[in-house]
Amino acid sequence: MYIGVDVGTTKITLGFVSENGEASFPSNLPMNRAQTTDSLILDLIYMIKTIAETVPLALYNFKLMGIGIGVPGLIDKNSGTLISSPNIGWKNVQLKETLERHFTVPVVVENDSAATALAELELGALQGTKNSVFINLGAGIGAGVIIDGKLYRGNKGRTTELGHTIIGENFYDCNCGKNGCLETFISTTALVNYTKKLIEEGNTTSILDQAKGDISKLDAKTVMEGAKNGDATALMAFERFIKYLGIGISNVVNTFDPELIAIGGELSQYGDFIINRLKEKIQFDNNLSNVKDTRIVKAKLVNHAGLIGAGLLCKYFAE
Numbered sequence: 001m002y003i004g005v006d007v008g009t010t011k012i013t014l015g016f017v018s019e020n021g022e023a024s025f026p027s028n029l030p031m032n033r034a035q036t037t038d039s040l041i042l043d044l045i046y047m048i049k050t051i052a053e054t055v056p057l058a059l060y061n062f063k064l065m066g067i068g069i070g071v072p073g074l075i076d077k078n079s080g081t082l083i084s085s086p087n088i089g090w091k092n093v094q095l096k097e098t099l100e101r102h103f104t105v106p107v108v109v110e111n112d113s114a115a116t117a118l119a120e121l122e123l124g125a126l127q128g129t130k131n132s133v134f135i136n137l138g139a140g141i142g143a144g145v146i147i148d149g150k151l152y153r154g155n156k157g158r159t160t161e162l163g164h165t166i167i168g169e170n171f172y173d174c175n176c177g178k179n180g181c182l183e184t185f186i187s188t189t190a191l192v193n194y195t196k197k198l199i200e201e202g203n204t205t206s207i208l209d210q211a212k213g214d215i216s217k218l219d220a221k222t223v224m225e226g227a228k229n230g231d232a233t234a235l236m237a238f239e240r241f242i243k244y245l246g247i248g249i250s251n252v253v254n255t256f257d258p259e260l261i262a263i264g265g266e267l268s269q270y271g272d273f274i275i276n277r278l279k280e281k282i283q284f285d286n287n288l289s290n291v292k293d294t295r296i297v298k299a300k301l302v303n304h305a306g307l308i309g310a311g312l313l314c315k316y317f318a319e
């Protein structure tokens with residue numbers, strides 16, 4: 001049995017994960033951005049201790065074999081350090097070293113999308129594939145790559161920074177400080193920012209009614225629903241999103257030649273809508289002709305995919 005820890009932008013989810021990838025006793029720790037990283041890590045240690053000491057009575061033959069952590073950011077897989085995470089504001093956090101000082105089991109740290117890819121490989125959409133890619137569409141863009149049936153972890157751990165590959169100039173800078181990152185074209189934030197820009201430029205739209213006329217309250221869900229309902233401005237934003245998603249996927253195909261790409265994350269609730277439009281585009285856009293032989297599907301694991309993947313990291317990578 002492992003403990004999986006999934007660090008998100010709004011909360012940290014942790015719980016037990018069996019060797020078969022079954023999650024149990026999940027609990028949440030709110031991600032308080034006002035709190036310092038050190039005090040949040042102390043809270044996390046306390047929570048791991050609490051669940052490790054109290055819950056096992058309910059689990060048959062419990063033995064903790066490791067702690068796996070998925071974090072949205074750049075990691076050094078060898079030292080288990082989170083180098084930087086622009087979206088949660090953490091920098092140089094020695095997660096592995098700190099947690100191994102408190103617990104007598106190995107700790108494995110990985111990018112959260114890579115951990116989710118591992119869960120999808122074991123139990124979800126990537127199951128049975130040899131070469132495949134999981135792409136997370138959320139407030140940030142992450143990815144996990146499977147090569148020869150195994151999670152690819154690269155040399156140091158920079159394999160999943162698909163969101164920060166530069167694909168063109170954009171009208172605002174990325175959280176990482178660069179301009180033109182894929183993340184600023186196809187994340188939920190990107191979708192909202194571009195829609196706001198269109199509205200500010202004078203395009204009329206009915207979707208502002210959902211946000212009670214307050215442009216600052218626009219969210220990705222409202223834009224996606226607007227696009228589904230045929231709102232012209234929301235559709236313009238959606239079409240731009242599809243264009244750059246296609247470019248991002250085309251780059252992934254040119255780099256890894258995967259048999260399958262699974263799309264997950266917050267926007268995957270609109271997975272059919274997104275994938276259907278994307279497939280139409282691939283059919284008729286010569287620039288995307290390299291994508292034609294790659295299957296594109298929705299990710300399968302809806303609940304606790306990040307948590308399960310984090311736990312399973314220990315099964316394959318604990319040292």
Ligand SMILES: [Zn+2]
Pocket residue numbers: 163164174175176177178181183
């Ligand atoms: Zn970036």
